[in-house]
Amino acid sequence: MQYSLQGAMTALITPFKNGKLDEVQYAKLIERQIKNNIDVVVPVGTTGESATLNxxxxxxxxxxxxxxxxxxxxxxxxxxxxxxxxxxxxLAKFAQSHGAHAILSVTPYYNKPTQEGLFLHYQAIANSVEIPVLLYNVPGRTGCDLLPDTIFRLFDACQNIFGVKEATGSIDRCVDLLAHQPNLSVFSGEDAINYPILSNGGSGVISVTSNILPDQIAELTHLALKGDYHGAKAINDSLYEINKILFCESNPIPIKAAMYIAGLIDTLEYRLPLCAPTPANMKRIENTLKKYTIKGF
Known part of the structure; x- marks a missing residue:
């Protein structure tokens, strides 16, 4: 089965106010993404601090x-x-019942399942819903690596599993996946290598940087998907500095700080154990932002 889910996607931050979800600000941030040509928004992923939300x-x-x-x-x-x-x-059933177009499902963290356990985990999720399922492999956060052979098994066994958000940071892994299963949709999960993944046949990006620069991430992605690799690379190169500074501390600490500095969120709040960046990193983020044009609401 083929799905049309592709393109520029934003891993949304979750804004807080006085310790609670700021629903009004959250809606405004999503409206800003829509205005700036993002194709898909991704609520409550890693960047959305899902691990500390009830x-x-x-x-x-x-x-x-x-x-x-x-x-x-x-x-x-x-x-x-x-x-x-x-x-x-x-959660998958809830997302489906409330109109989500697809779900993003991260590998199970902490309990370190085997590859067979991962296969059974994702098979059970996929079989519980009809909407598309995107696997999410980020071993640096979860301590669990979803290996290519298991991804291929899942792609063959489950009609609604259509691809993977690849956040190992390995270009070799992306080449491996698409060389052996060209119909698999592979999405970049690391902004610094958005262009290399897209030019290798990736279907899109799931970006942290697009929280603050949605227009530029959208243009980069759309150019690459149209085959304008020269234009896409030029944008990717221009974003290198901000892509790197946004990971000077654990995501989403820097991106929330950047959005606060840029006036896109009213308060700089995190859920413990996450906390504000060091004063030195706050200054580095501020200085980096001065080099970019950030569109407001």
Whole structure:
């Protein structure tokens, strides 16, 4: 089965105010993404601090994203992962019932399943819903690596598993995946290498940087998908400095700080154990932002 989910996608931050989800600001941030040509928004992934949201907040973020995007052609790829399969299934079913176009499901963290356990985990999730399922491999965060052979098994076994968000940081891994299964949709999960992944046949990017520069990430992605690799590389090169500074501390610490400095969020709040960047890094982020044109609301 072929799915049309591709292009420039934003791994949305989750804004807080006085310790609670700032629903009004969240909707405004999504509207800004729509205005700046992003194809898909991704609520409650790693960048959305999903690990520290309660279940009610997680569901509410999905609801808001679906409601805001309903007025546009922008799709919602809802974060719906967990280290417990039954919880991941519950989130997947919720996302489907509330109109999400697809789900993004991170590998189970902490419990270190085997490859067979990963296969059974994702098979159970995929079989519980009808909407498309995108695998999410980020071993640096989860301590768990979804290997190519397991991805190929899942792609063959589950009709609605259509691809993977590749966040190992390895170009070799992306080449391996597409060389052996060219129908697999591979999405860049690391902004610094968006262009190399797209030029290797990637279907799009799931970007942190596009929270603050959605127009430029959208243009880069759309140029590459049209075959204008020269133009796409030029944008990727110009974004190198901001892509790197946004990972000077654990994501999403720097991107939230950048958005606060740029006036895109009213308060700089995180959920512990995440906290504000060091004063030195805050200054580095501020100095880097001066080199870019950031569109407001």
């Amino acid at each position: 279940h009610e907040e997680h569901r509410r973020c999905i609801e808001i994203a679906v409601d805001v995007c309903a007025k546009s052609n922008v799709k919602v790829l809802a974060g719906a992962g967990s280290n417990a399969t039954h919880e991941a299934i519950d």
